Amino acid sequence: VAIPLELDTDGIWCALPAGFPESYTLKVGTRAEDGTETVTKKIHIEYPEIMLNADTNRKFTNHQYMNLHEDENGVRSYTVSEECGIYFEVDGPYRCMVLSASSEEGKRIKKRYAVFNMNGSLAELKGFEIKRRGELQLIKQFQSRVFDALLVGNSLAEAYGSAASVADVYLDIIDTRGAHLDDETALFMIAESTNMRKTVAESAGNRSAAVTTATRLAAFLGETYLHTPSLKCEYIIASQPVGASVTDRAIPVLIFQADREVRNAMLRDWLQDDSIGQGSQAKKNSAAGQGFTIKSCIQDGDKEGKDGTEDDGPTPFDFRDIVDWQYYRERLSAAVVKIVSVPAGLQGMTSSPCPRVPFPDWLQRQVAQDNTTSKQTHITDFFKARVVGEDDTNPCGMDETEIIPHKPVKRPPQVPLTLANYVSRMKGVPDRSKDYGKWLSYMKGLWALQIEQRAKDIKRGLLHPEREAKRRLVV
Template sequence: MVLYESLQLAHKCILNSFYGYVMRKGSRWFSMEMAGIVCHTGANIIREARKLVEQIGKPLELDTDGIWCLIPASFPENVTFKLCNHKRSSVTVSYPGAMLNALVYEGFTNHQYHTLEKDGSYSKSSENSIYFEVDGPYQCMVLPASKEEGKKLKKRYAVFNLDGSLAEMKGFEIKRRGELNIIKHFQGCVFKTFLNGSTLEETYKAVAGDADHWLDILHSHGVNLSDEELFDLISENRSMSRKLEDYGAQKSTSISTAKRLAEFLGDDMVKDAGLACMFIISKYPIGSPVTERAIPVAIFKSDAKVRSHYIRKWTKQMDFDEDTDIRDMLDWDYYIERVGSCIQKIITIPAALQGISNPVPRVAHPDWLQNKIRSK
């Protein structure tokens, strides 16, 4: 099994990368026709599969190579045929899979597949190597909403098995490097909480508890946390793909962090590519863009006099001294907005679109959604 799984993964990687390679102009096997027909055929198969699923249940998420759907529990998952021969008494067929494969066979079989024979002639046959495989059933699929009206977020979902274990997760911040840890911690617990509750209201009440826990930490300015725990939750870690000098006049939080690291560590420490920039966002200087308010975390581990000198310089707050609390410096509104944005996508906007009043009142709905609720 391990051998077959690894071979299947190897073939998938090779085929996927080759498909991308043939689309690249200048590649040895460049063929826009080949890339085009793969794209076109795949899109048509998924479109037809969606039409079929819509007659039975509800499509939830579409991708180039699969469809996630909600099918009524009464719909047969498998069908067993009794056989007349003595070798096998019955054969079981996946009913949704068989329906989809019949559709693919009917509409997408190549009836003019030519094979070169030894005598130089070609034999013609019908070939079709595309098959749907049915996974599941699953207990739950969590899909986030977009903050913009009329838009949907693609390739983001969390799927849970019937026993409550995570089957698959795609696209969320929890899987990305460099994201705020407080958002990762929130997402680490909130998806599992969607399995709680026997009604929609109870489920949203349960997940709102997770959101409120992390919002309380930010609204209380991390009063019960040590400085180390606070840094762990709110610091961001970005890697510089190029050398600092290569960015020129570009502006970003990581570029500002790298420049400030160079100020107190020396240019030699930041000259190479791949520099890890760990920073927090200060509210000072007030009115400055976020890119100019990034402060490297490394400064807080330096000598008290060095720390206070550079913090006064970067924040332009001359009254900051060696005893200044990090909490007085942080842009709490920035962090509340970042976490609030994540809560909107996962909890509050989906709740509103399902007719549930805002389960996290501290996170306001976007204007377009407020107007939609009022008009309803």
């Protein structure tokens, strides 16, 4: 009856036609001899709910449920009863359900969706990073805006175009290295935090960004951080040392609040870059091939150069110059791919709504194949499995030189297929509990005939077209 959208342990999300029976109010009362009716109470029922519960009760009731009883004399006995503890409650209808896609071919992401009420408010959100503590703020803020953007417009292209415009805002933050944000906001957008379950001492041998951050906090704030339980580690990912893993490039955010000398000394050690905190003359010497590795680093340092000449003086430090912006670009692009790009491609769009985050290669091939005018035929399409016992050397059972004379084939007159003769031709409705596939095939044919009959009735003026036009799918 419905299109399944998401199956969960405690819920089934599906799409039903708007014209599907939904809510009814039963009036209970009395009728006098003179015909006067008096309503004593009203009973509100949800049709899908009571039908699901009735069908479940009929098929899955345990008719031999054993209940153990003990009387006052300590004698135990069992009584048999009928029990069915499966009950459905129907929520909705809802305006929209957004499902996240996987960036890998053939895989699906479970238990991750956003559901919106008819008025556009968020009804339920599950599985996305926006609900996780300590997750990258850049992704959390992107997700907080992109779901609402998907409700904009009257077509698929307009909805995904609106979502792509939101993605562009946050991609601009990365591509411009936060140039239009103040330092505090820019640092807040790219910082991540993790609460350690164990102390650093107890996590000996484990490698993670949180352990690296805690170890480096202890280096300039004291060794007590090595033994502090439930330590909150807030960090960013630096671009150096080059070739090191992401785990080894975690930099504590608190280092940027430390004294200049402490900050520079720690960053030199962690980034393996001796030019941090040196004067601009040292920067020039390093840029000429004497060990400078951060070309655009803005530094503090002594005013006097190594050659005794007056240096240009210190320049203010900017954390943006040590950040691995490519790492954050990949993190944000992965979120855009799952929410915007891949769903758009799977729903028929020929190009990514956000050109800066194109389709994955597998999806690009699939889209190109679906939209080509000359589709390539696979060789397997020309073969089929041979029936056991069938002689495939002479499938027609004829001699190679035999000539079969042409005889006209008389076909019986075609009888127009209607609802009445469809049921008789199919010899009744198949049993859904025994062969669901056969029942579904039968019902699809019946629904197609009903749609055709409804269109004819509208054309004849037997049905109101505007009322029938409201039969659209809603969640």
